Amino acid sequence: MSSQITTAFVNQYSSNVQLLSQQMGSLLRATVDSETVNGDKAFFEQVGSASAVEKTTRNSDTPLVETPHSRRMVTLSDYEYADLIDDQDKIRLLIDPTSTYARAAAAAIGRKMDDVVIAAMGGTAKTGATGSTDTALPSAQKIVHGSAGLTIAKLVSAKKILDQGSVDPSIPRYIVVSPEQMEDLLNSTTVTSADFNSVKALVQGDIDTFVGFKFITSNRLTDDGTSRLCYAWAEDGMKLALGKEPTASIDVRPDKSMATQVYYCASFGCTRMEEAKVVEIACNE
Numbered sequence: 001m002s003s004q005i006t007t008a009f010v011n012q013y014s015s016n017v018q019l020l021s022q023q024m025g026s027l028l029r030a031t032v033d034s035e036t037v038n039g040d041k042a043f044f045e046q047v048g049s050a051s052a053v054e055k056t057t058r059n060s061d062t063p064l065v066e067t068p069h070s071r072r073m074v075t076l077s078d079y080e081y082a083d084l085i086d087d088q089d090k091i092r093l094l095i096d097p098t099s100t101y102a103r104a105a106a107a108a109i110g111r112k113m114d115d116v117v118i119a120a121m122g123g124t125a126k127t128g129a130t131g132s133t134d135t136a137l138p139s140a141q142k143i144v145h146g147s148a149g150l151t152i153a154k155l156v157s158a159k160k161i162l163d164q165g166s167v168d169p170s171i172p173r174y175i176v177v178s179p180e181q182m183e184d185l186l187n188s189t190t191v192t193s194a195d196f197n198s199v200k201a202l203v204q205g206d207i208d209t210f211v212g213f214k215f216i217t218s219n220r221l222t223d224d225g226t227s228r229l230c231y232a233w234a235e236d237g238m239k240l241a242l243g244k245e246p247t248a249s250i251d252v253r254p255d256k257s258m259a260t261q262v263y264y265c266a267s268f269g270c271t272r273m274e275e276a277k278v279v280e281i282a283c284n285e
Contacts, residue, residue, distance in 0.1 A: 025110030028117045031174045032238035042241040046070040072271045073131025074241040079112050080265040081105040105264035109246045114220050120270035121231040122280050145227040145282035149184030155211040158232040158279040165276030167234050175213040175232040230281040237277025243267035
């Protein structure tokens, strides 16, 4: 047998390019209030509550009620993704992978958007006429882990905190948790409990709402090594400022041996609009 026979071997490549498991796009964009803005900074006005004045005499002077005003500032940041596909890669793969790269790029921008939203939920908001005042999420809006994961008791406490803040119950409410918290919730509920079937259906994906919150499962939440910070919020409690929607550009680069460049970019920022509408839930892991 010829020792040169290996030169005739043909490598077989799949005609499909598989996109590995990953979060495809933003999970949180549709759960917060969003607005298209111009510039590198955006200001959003806030109008507080005022009290009515009792009229005690006829023909009295009209009272002047000072309605409180404030504003929140968002600083927008630019995000981008780019990768090159060599022209020879298309031959070796037996398929043009450009569309798969574009999907991966869009997913990356979407995940970054979720990171920005989550950071704003528990972060420092910029308040005041010029956005020069730092406003932290107060301790009254935080549920400590108490050496426990996510429990029904914590969910009830989160609902109570929102209700005590006079948050309109007609505004959609959401909670973002990790897969670990979903398991905690099921394990903390006994089979004899009236909540067991609802929690089981939630974990299995048969329902997505429990205790008034629509559940979103994400792997983007912060883990400090001992606990994971989950968040419950009313939709208009968070504001996503969009300076530039995610935009794709797929072009041939003559300066890169005619390689195809897949490029995505976006500009956005996020802020907490009202502390009473966001609850931080620490869950032990």
